[in-house]
C-alpha cells in the first residue's frame with residue numbers, strides 16, 4: 001500500500017505535517033528509537049536542480065519522526081566519487097544545504113542528528129546471488145528509511161527507491177554493480193537482486209520537484225528539466241512504491257529493467273495517481289558537452305561520469321582552458337567519448353576523434369587503436385591533457 005500527499009518544501013512545518021499524515025495513513029511507526037535516513041545526495045548542487053533529495057524534506061521528516069518518539073537520527077550516504085575522501089564529502093554536504101539543515105535542527109530543536117559518510121563506517125556481511133555484500137552495520141542497529149528523489153536515469157530509465165539503495169554500498173561494490181560482477185549479471189539484475197538482500201522499513205520518494213531527461217545529474221546542454229509536482233509518495237514496499245512513481249512519471253514499467261511489475265494499492269486518504277501530462281521526457285543515449293558526445297554503456301559507472309563532469313567543469317572555469325576548448329570545437333565538429341565496457345559493434349566508424357575513457361575501455365581502445373585515457377576513474381587533469389592533444 002502506498003500514499004501520496006501534496007506539500008511544498010517551505011515552511012518545514014508543512015513538510016513535517018505532510019509526513020505525519022503519510023505515516024498515519026500507512027500505519028507506520030519506526031520499530032526502533034534510532035533511525036538511519038538514506039537520502040539521494042549524488043552531486044554537490046542545490047536542491048532546486050531536482051538532482052538531490054531536498055534537505056528540507058529530510059528536515060521535515062526528522063521533525064515528524066521526533067514526534068513519533070525517535071531519539072537519534074543518522075543521515076547516511078555513500079555517493080561514490082564524493083565519498084571516497086572526507087574532504088569531498090564535507091564539500092558535498094555543505095553545498096547541497098545538508099550541513100545547514102542539520103545545524104539548524106540541532107540548535108533550534110535540540111535534535112540528536114549527524115551525517116555519516118557510509119564509505120567510512122563498520123559493516124556486516126550479507127550473502128547474495130553474486131557472493132557477499134558488505135553493508136553498513138547501522139542498517140541493523142537503526143530503523144532504515146529510504147528517501148529517494150524522483151528522476152529519470154540514462155542507464156536505468158528511472159532512479160527511485162530501489163536504485164537509491166546503491167548509496168549504501170561501498171565504492172568497489174558500486175563499480176561491481178555496473179560491471180555486473182564480471183558479467184555474471186547486469187546493473188539491472190544487481191539492483192533487482194539487491195532489493196531482496198535489504199529492505200527499508202519505510203520508503204519515500206521526494207517528488208516535490210523531479211528531474212526528467214538525461215538524468216540523474218544535470219548536464220551542461222539543457223538535456224534535463226525540472227518538473228514541479230509538489231508531492232511526496234511513501235510506502236513500506238519499494239517495488240510497489242516504484243511502480244506507483246513510474247505511473248506518475250508516465251514511464252512504462254517494461255522500460256525499467258530492474259523493476260518487477262506490481263499492483264499499486266492506495267491507502268485511505270491518499271491523493272489519486274495522476275500520470276504526468278506530457279509524460280516525463282526520456283533520457284538521451286548520450287550527454288552533450290559542447291561538441292563532445294559522451295556515451296556511457298550499461299557497464300560504465302557513475303565514477304567515470306563524475307570524473308568527466310569534473311574535467312569539463314575545470315575546463316569551463318579556467319580561462320586558458322576555455323580558449324583551448326573553443327579551438328577544439330573549431331577543429332572538430334564532433335568528438336565521441338565512451339565510458340564503460342563497450343562492444344565493437346556499438347562503435348560507429350566515426351571520421352571525427354573517438355576517445356575511450358577509463359580502464360574498462362582499454363581493450364577496445366587497443367583493438368581499434370583509438371585514444372585512451374587510463375584510470376579507474378581517470379584523473380581529470382590527465383584527461384584534459386589527452387583532450388587538448390587530439
Ligand code: SF4
Nearest residue numbers: 301304358359360376
Ligand atoms: S573505469 Fe570507469 S566505468 Fe570502469 S569501473 Fe572504473 S570508474 Fe567505473
